[in-house]
Amino acid sequence: MADPLLQAEGVTKRYGGLVANDAVAMTLLPGEIRGLIGPNGAGKTTFVNLLTGFETLDAGRIRLGGRDLTGLPAHQIAARGLVRSFQVARVFANMSVLENLLLPFLAAGSAGGLAHGQARARELLATSTLEHMAEESAGALSGGQRMLLQACAGFMIPSARLHVLDEPFAGINPVVKDTLIDLIERENRVEGRAFLIVSHEMAIVRRLCPRVTVMIQGRVAAEGALEEVARRPDVVEAYLGRVAA
Amino acid sequence: MIFSTELLVQTVLSGLMVGVLYALMALGITFIYSIVKTINWAMGEFYMIGSYIQFVAVHYVLGARWWWLAAIISAAGTFLIGLILEPILIKPMYARPMQRRDDYATVVTIALLLLLRSLAVALGGPNQYRPESDLPVVWIGPLPQEGARVAAFVCALLALGIFWIVIKKTWVGLALRAAAQNRLAVQTSGVDVYRLDAIAFAIGVALAGLSGALLAPLFMVFPTNGAVTTVKGFEIIVIGGLGSIPGALIGGLLLGLVESLGAAFVSSPYQNVYGFLLVILVLIIRPNGLFGERGREA
Numbered sequence: 305m306a307d308p309l310l311q312a313e314g315v316t317k318r319y320g321g322l323v324a325n326d327a328v329a330m331t332l333l334p335g336e337i338r339g340l341i342g343p344n345g346a347g348k349t350t351f352v353n354l355l356t357g358f359e360t361l362d363a364g365r366i367r368l369g370g371r372d373l374t375g376l377p378a379h380q381i382a383a384r385g386l387v388r389s390f391q392v393a394r395v396f397a398n399m400s401v402l403e404n405l406l407l408p409f410l411a412a413g414s415a416g417g418l419a420h421g422q423a424r425a426r427e428l429l430a431t432s433t434l435e436h437m438a439e440e441s442a443g444a445l446s447g448g449q450r451m452l453l454q455a456c457a458g459f460m461i462p463s464a465r466l467h468v469l470d471e472p473f474a475g476i477n478p479v480v481k482d483t484l485i486d487l488i489e490r491e492n493r494v495e496g497r498a499f500l501i502v503s504h505e506m507a508i509v510r511r512l513c514p515r516v517t518v519m520i521q522g523r524v525a526a527e528g529a530l531e532e533v534a535r536r537p538d539v540v541e542a543y544l545g546r547v548a549a
Numbered sequence: 550m551i552f553s554t555e556l557l558v559q560t561v562l563s564g565l566m567v568g569v570l571y572a573l574m575a576l577g578i579t580f581i582y583s584i585v586k587t588i589n590w591a592m593g594e595f596y597m598i599g600s601y602i603q604f605v606a607v608h609y610v611l612g613a614r615w616w617w618l619a620a621i622i623s624a625a626g627t628f629l630i631g632l633i634l635e636p637i638l639i640k641p642m643y644a645r646p647m648q649r650r651d652d653y654a655t656v657v658t659i660a661l662l663l664l665l666r667s668l669a670v671a672l673g674g675p676n677q678y679r680p681e682s683d684l685p686v687v688w689i690g691p692l693p694q695e696g697a698r699v700a701a702f703v704c705a706l707l708a709l710g711i712f713w714i715v716i717k718k719t720w721v722g723l724a725l726r727a728a729a730q731n732r733l734a735v736q737t738s739g740v741d742v743y744r745l746d747a748i749a750f751a752i753g754v755a756l757a758g759l760s761g762a763l764l765a766p767l768f769m770v771f772p773t774n775g776a777v778t779t780v781k782g783f784e785i786i787v788i789g790g791l792g793s794i795p796g797a798l799i800g801g802l803l804l805g806l807v808e809s810l811g812a813a814f815v816s817s818p819y820q821n822v823y824g825f826l827l828v829i830l831v832l833i834i835r836p837n838g839l840f841g842e843r844g845r846e847a
Contacts, residue, residue, distance in 0.1 A: 356737075357736075358733070358736075377736070377741075378733075378736040378737070379735075379736040379738075379739050379740055379741045379742065380739075380741075382736065382737055382738065382739040383739040387737065387739075388737055389737075390733075390734070390737075394731050394733060394734035394737070395734070396726070396727045396730045396731065396734070396735075397730060398726065398730055399723070399726060399727065399730075403723055406720075406723065407720075407723050407724060407727055407735075407738050407740070408737075408738035408739055408740075410720040410723065410724075411720075411724060411738050411739045411740045412739055457737075457738060458737070461738070461739055
């Protein structure tokens with residue numbers, strides 16, 4: 305078995321009396337696409353925030369490729385290869401689509417290879433069917449196109465190896481949805497990128513993710529193939545409520 | 550008061566000239582606000598520091614001929630001071646969760662204002678100084694203009710040009726524009742937003758320092774010389790809209806024009822009043838300023 309890419313152990317976060325993440329553990333292999341599912345309020349977004357440095361852990365450790373990321377500020381975690389997207393796509397509306405992609409590339413100190421960055425950006429835009437929008441301001445994009453752009457911006461960080469996508473498919477139209485799925489599959493296959501995808505869309509999770517992690521009430525409740533975990537009574541109960549006997 | 554075309558042209562010209570300098574000051578305030586989300590109430594004290602550096606450099610070291618080098622040194626000096634002070638004074642408000650960020654920033658920058666003013670009194674006394682200027686009067690057509698004023702105007706235009714190039718053409722400018730829109734998302738791009746804060750703060754106060762240096766031969770050098778300029782800077786922010794760069798530029802020119810026209814054609818002792826009338830007018834018609842946004846995107 306290959307060395308794990310991500311090792312999160314005992315990740316814990318409390319808000320007053322509420323334990324939002326209770327000793328969450330997760331191990332991802334290089335090139336893996338993992339789904340993270342669970343009912344609303346299960347602590348999925350909190351976990352994403354803790355992984356990527358947007359909130360501070362109360363306890364636990366996070367390692368990426370053997371390097372300790374625990375407690376680093378968000379921008380350093382991104383620069384070390386653990387990159388996230390937000391549930392509501394945060395693109396820079398007043399900048400052009402191309403500028404949105406060049407920023408993470410240049411921020412990594414790759415200014416010397418600007419031509420290379422531009423070529424890479426064009427390539428990603430072609431896969432995302434956004435080529436014709438390259439010079440337009442990102443504010444002109446639809447919600448789904450912004451989600452594509454946000455994902456592509458993550459791919460522009462040269463060191464990025466694990467991409468955490470928080471609800472990337474929520475509220476976007478089916479055509480863009482397919483484009484985004486293609487983009488993820490392509491980046492996974494060609495570039496060997498790993499993904500952790502938070503989603504409620506089971507059809508897409510089934511298609512993209514060989515394994516899923518289920519969170520319920522701040523804990524990891526199950527891990528395995530979607531078909532497998534979906535049969536577990538505790539998972540069913542968390543989603544549907546207790547079935548009256 | 551006799552009306553003449555010549556007087557009108559001269560008044561408009563000198564209004565525009567001083568307006569560009571006002572714009573520089575307002576641009577500094579608005580630029581810091583748009584990135585750091587903080588109003589720097591000590592802006593005028595950086596203007597003051599710039600004017601002192603200019604005086605010391607011209608009077609004791611370089612001589613009047615090298616006024617432009619002194620101005621560059623003043624701008625660079627205030628830039629460095631800003632770069633050092635921001636992480637110490639402003640950064641703590643982001644580094645740990647804080648309930649009343651704006652209150653913190655207000656108290657800290659007003660404390661800085663008092664400290665810097667007292668420091669100026671301690672070091673230079675309550676005296677007025679004036680750096681020598683040997684620039685000849687410039688004739689624009691039949692109209693004479695003070696050499697130092699024309700020089701200040703030209704340098705301010707140059708500074709605006711350089712600012713524009715930095716913001717539009719460099720990657721730091723790209724990162725600054727991104728941070729102005731979304732502080733969270735810019736971190737996802739691997740950008741250290743705290744470093745950007747320091748850079749933005751330094752650029753903003755350097756603009757104030759440069760105006761202080763350029764206006765030193767015209768408006769004198771003394772511990773509270775930044776006060777009036779600060780007030781004018783904020784008048785422009787209200788006119789143009791907080792956080793808007795075009796607002797700062799247009800607002801600066803408008804204020805310069807209104808003051809200059811009012812002084813020439815209505816009554817000159819009330820020069821500072823006309824700007825406030827303009828502010829009131831703008832507040833009635835467009836409460837968010839000419840270019841202000843109603844709300845900001847989260």
